[in-house]
Amino acid sequence: MQMSYDIEAIRADFPILSRKIYDRYPLVYLDNAATTQKPRQVVEAMVNEYYNANANVHRGVHFLSQRATDLHEESREAVRRFLGARSASEIVFTRGTTESINLIASCFGDESMEDGDEVILSEMEHHSNIVPWQLLQRRKDIRLRPIPIDERGELRMDVFETMFTPKTKLVSVTHVSNVLGTLNPVAEIIRIAHSHGVPVLVDGAQSSPHLPVNVREMDCDFFALSGHKVYGPTGIGVLYGKEEWLDRLPPYMGGGEMIKSVSFERTTFSDLPYKFEAGTPDYIASTGLAAALRYVSSIGMEAIRQYEQSLTQYAVECLSEIKGLRIFGKPREREAVLSFQVGGIHHLDMGTLLDRLGIAVRTGHHCAEPLMRRLGVEGTCRASFALYNTREEVDRLADAIRRVQEMFA
Ligand code: PLP
Numbered sequence: 001m002q003m004s005y006d007i008e009a010i011r012a013d014f015p016i017l018s019r020k021i022y023d024r025y026p027l028v029y030l031d032n033a034a035t036t037q038k039p040r041q042v043v044e045a046m047v048n049e050y051y052n053a054n055a056n057v058h059r060g061v062h063f064l065s066q067r068a069t070d071l072h073e074e075s076r077e078a079v080r081r082f083l084g085a086r087s088a089s090e091i092v093f094t095r096g097t098t099e100s101i102n103l104i105a106s107c108f109g110d111e112s113m114e115d116g117d118e119v120i121l122s123e124m125e126h127h128s129n130i131v132p133w134q135l136l137q138r139r140k141d142i143r144l145r146p147i148p149i150d151e152r153g154e155l156r157m158d159v160f161e162t163m164f165t166p167k168t169k170l171v172s173v174t175h176v177s178n179v180l181g182t183l184n185p186v187a188e189i190i191r192i193a194h195s196h197g198v199p200v201l202v203d204g205a206q207s208s209p210h211l212p213v214n215v216r217e218m219d220c221d222f223f224a225l226s227g228h229k230v231y232g233p234t235g236i237g238v239l240y241g242k243e244e245w246l247d248r249l250p251p252y253m254g255g256g257e258m259i260k261s262v263s264f265e266r267t268t269f270s271d272l273p274y275k276f277e278a279g280t281p282d283y284i285a286s287t288g289l290a291a292a293l294r295y296v297s298s299i300g301m302e303a304i305r306q307y308e309q310s311l312t313q314y315a316v317e318c319l320s321e322i323k324g325l326r327i328f329g330k331p332r333e334r335e336a337v338l339s340f341q342v343g344g345i346h347h348l349d350m351g352t353l354l355d356r357l358g359i360a361v362r363t364g365h366h367c368a369e370p371l372m373r374r375l376g377v378e379g380t381c382r383a384s385f386a387l388y389n390t391r392e393e394v395d396r397l398a399d400a401i402r403r404v405q406e407m408f409a
Pocket of ligand 1: 177
């Protein structure tokens with residue numbers, strides 16, 4: 001079924017998209033994998049809470065505190081629905097994907113790992129799914145075992161299947177690569193891992209903005225996302241965890257909100273999900289995140305996916321026509337990310353000159369240095385798309401790349 005939406009009406013929801021860059025060029029924002037722009041609906045929901053319902057949550061008997069608490073818990077329910085989780089107690093608010101993965105590395109590492117144990121990752125992980133495990137290595141002598149990728153930029157599933165040992169305690173992989181755009185076969189990964197009795201964490205930072213996610217159908221044990229990548233505010237993210245797992249894990253941070261009772265001798269902890277939410281939560285940001293999830297859900301994640309798939313395909317075609325341009329990876333299923341390099345032009349020069357023409361792309365290692373090493377480059381230029389980008393913007397990107405090429409010729 002062909003789905004579509006009114007792109008002009010959508011763009012009108014994002015005030016920043018109509019601004020000019022250097023007082024001259026209409027903005028072409030293609031840095032969406034780093035962060036997305038925010039629709040009015042998100043900003044207004046947050047302003048409205050500050051103006052009308054601001055008070056600290058969970059602790060107050062007064063009207064405003066109860067209103068703020070209701071909004072915060074309604075937001076948790078909105079996340080539960082968005083992810084298809086069974087219960088709102090499986091939804092932990094964090095500061096973002098990075099904090100969600102650090103929480104698991106720390107708590108799962110403490111509870112379920114011993115010296116000699118192994119975590120399977122992949123060669124295409126973001127640093128936030130590598131470094132937390134290395135921090136754990138300071139406390140426990142664990143091994144990180146990356147699944148290799150092939151020439152297309154896809155995971156070597158044949159190798160993955162052979163990587164399990166009695167020491168394998170967790171598989172932690174990205175759903176979508178932030179560099180290659182590869183959509184990884186997470187359902188298959190989870191099926192294989194579970195057949196070895198091993199739980200799976202899915203880094204959903206780059207999938208949650210682009211495709212329908214259902215954690216129950218996927219059957220992942222943990223799922224992480226960042227609010228700001230899915231049109232929500234900065235400073236808020238989510239850790240989904242199956243209740244039986246979250247129940248087993250110890251708290252991450254200590255403080256207010258996460259306790260039942262405290263004495264100098266002994267403290268007991270709150271029930272899920274509050275056990276993992278020490279201190280005042282960012283209840284304004286949770287309201288913004290819920291507004292963002294309502295926004296994308298009203299368009300429909302399937303419609304967003306179809307639109308972005310067609311746009312990304314168009315971008316692959318347009319950029320492939322440019323002489324000397326190399327696109328990294330050729331995954332059979334690519335989400336809205338394209339990394340490229342143009343002849344001998346340094347990615348930083350390319351990015352800087354594209355910016356002078358009003359086009360925002362990202363340059364560098366994209367927090368994936370091991371992947372850069374695997375690709376044999378120091379960095380790339382990356383264009384990443386969102387639900388509001390257009391074919392005209394892709395044309396402007398292609399024209400601008402050609403102009404930069406001419407400058408270097
Ligand atoms: N994982 C992936 C695949 C990402 O692309 C990113 C951010 O770019 C992250 C994790 C980290 O997200 P955040 O900085 O919002 O915590």
